[in-house]
Amino acid sequence: MHHTSQNAYNGLAGMYVLHDRREQALGIPQGRYDVPLILRDAMFATDGSLIYNDNGESGVYGDVLLVNGVPWPEMVVERRKYRFRFLNASVSRSFEWRLVAGSSSVPMTVIGTDAGLMPRPQVVSSFRHGMAERYEVVVDFAKYPDNTLLTLTNLLPKNNIDYDGVKQAMRFRVRGDATSTENNAVPAYWEDAVPPAECMTFTEAALREQGVHEREFKFIRKNSRWTINGETWEDVIDSEYTHCMADPAEGDVEIWQLSNTSGGWFHPVHIHLVDFQILSRTRDGLPAPVYAHEKGPKDVVYVGENETVRVAMRFAGPAAGEGWPTPHGRYMMHCHNLVHEDHDMMMQFKVGDHDDDPRCDPITADRATAV
Structure with missing residues (x-):
């Protein structure tokens, strides 16, 4: 009580990845193609320690984005669909995510929210992401040639304290054909197989x-x-x-x-x-x-x-x-x-x-x- 923000900021945050048999039978990405992305911001002192400043009890905002604890990482992906489980683990920062290849927006298919699969997948060009919200997002890299770079950018929702270092979270480098094409689909409709909540x-x-x-x-x-x-x-x-x-x-x-x-x-x-x-x-x-x-x-x-x-x-x-x-x-x-x-x-x-x-x-x- 009264110290939750400091504990979370210092790293006390994690993710459960949950499955059930009905979801696993849908053909959506699984295994190494089902990737958790724990996203947060932080500010570091010159000695690498974390700087905590709640800005007059309004919020803590860092100038570095971390993905699974790593600043601005690059992930090598195959030409196929991947499922990413987005968790906003920031103390106070919200995001609006947009995936781009060059200057072009890349469609993202949202298949799940905080409490599980959506009744129907939704294709979006960007989405707003508040603290503790979870979204499951499928991205298809199939059409991109080797060494194509796709960047996960943040469109900077208002009323955050922004820095250049929070405009981008990570990038994906396409390399090679899919080594497995199993579970490489997103059904347009699955309410018969998975009844809605x-x-x-x-x-x-x-x-x-x-x-x-x-x-x-x-x-x-x-x-x-x-x-x-x-x-x-x-x-x-x-x-x-x-x-x-x-x-x-x-x-x-x-x-x-x-x-x-x-x-x-x-x-x-x-x-x-x-x-x-x-x-x-x-x-x-x-x-x-x-x-x-x-x-x-x-x-x-x-x-x-x-x-x-x-x-x-x-x-x-x-x-x-x-x-x-x-x-x-x-x-x-x-x-x-x-x-x-x-x-x-x-x-x-x-x-x-x-x-x-x-x-x-x-x-x-x-x-x-x-x-």
Whole structure:
């Protein structure tokens, strides 16, 4: 608490790479053609140590981009499709990625978001990437001759502190024909083989007809504090961790409206426990389309400057009957600019009858025992 940004900046960040049998049967790239890209920025002193400066509790911004811990690397690729799993592991910097060969933009096919495969792949020329968001992207290098260089560039979203060293992340050098053509496809449609996440089946019209509960949360800088609906995590601490802003019942579906009325900063908002669908987005009070790369199950959403985003989710754990515990408990929602989280743009919500069962509270729960 209050030091998450420093721990993450010093390297306490990593990635899980997950598969299941249905996904592996689709023919999309696997094995050595399925590559994690952990992207972050950093600033180094002359002795190589990290410089941490939170710029008046607004954010930490480095002048070097690291990919899997390496500054500005080059990766040799074969002439075939690769799957890249993008994780923005920066403390405060967002990106907008564009892949170029010479002066030409290279299409990227987004196949997965934070919580798994999208219902349908989406081809984009660039995509916005907030802290802690994950995107799975397929790039086809098949048409490029040997020694073609493709550069992953950053289009510099506003309200980051920018340097020349953050305009490019890495480059790819094409060399040689594919040594394997297995799992070298991207189906245009796979909903029959991989049913979409439940949240992706929601429609706002149907949810409103059902009368689901709607809540609004305003992310506002006020009196030098990062607040949600005028409150901070200090209010939770003062309540001895009992104060909650929302109390959905287990299994409830709700719509949450996340609002950022400032033009001076953005907030990647992370809601714990759930996966959600982005239903709609407005910008400067006007309807704006949900970005193509966001049309999959999410748990972090980029709430940009003067944007309002509506998301829908069910407050439940894995399917009943699989031996999993109920999701009763307290969970957090916070800005994933970790400096904002530390100072104290974070709230908690309660699902089910948490407060009636001391086993749910880490303060009063029994110690874990070996199984």
